Amino acid sequence: MPHATLEIRLLTRADAAIYRRIRLEALAAHPEAFASTFAREQEKPLPWFEERLTISDVFGAFIAGELVGVAGFWRQDGLQTMHKADLWGMYVRSSAGRSGVGRRLVDTVVAHAAKHVEKLQLSVASQNEPALRLYRAAGFVEYGREVKALKQNGRYFDEVLMKMFVDGSGK
Secondary structure: OOOOOOOEEOOHHHHHHHHHHHHHHHHOOOOOHHOOHHHHHHHHOOOHHHHHHHHHEEEEEOOOOOEEEEEEEEEEOOOOOOOEEEEEEEEEEEEOOOOOOOHHHHHHHHHHHHHOEEEEEEEEEEEOOHHHHHHHOOOOEEEEEEEEEEEOOOOEEEEEEEEEEEOOOOO
């Protein structure tokens, strides 16, 4: 795959079927990394995934026409919180790992956020060192930790809370 062209674009309702496949793959492969679960989302009909692609901006990374990664952007909608957005649902298939896909997805979401909000935030499982390195390299900084944020099969996982000011203010 290193010689194939990487294309990143906003997914649309027409991409719901391929989005559903990669989303379920992500939930099955890394259940500790997501607040949702494979069991919950596998039961959802295709229109549910279409709706997700209309209420959030979800970017897809394609190599040779195959969807190999996704990352979502959701702007908060409260009057006093609409200056913030969340990067969510980040996943890159192992077949595309270490190829720069993750960084390109993050950079795309950051550039998109800079047009719409002042602050971009995310949470990441504390034991996910590759993701933590990626987010730090992209400019995110840790501002807190939620202890026992997720519980999966009786095991707790902490989440590292990270932020980036995309408006250039630095604070």
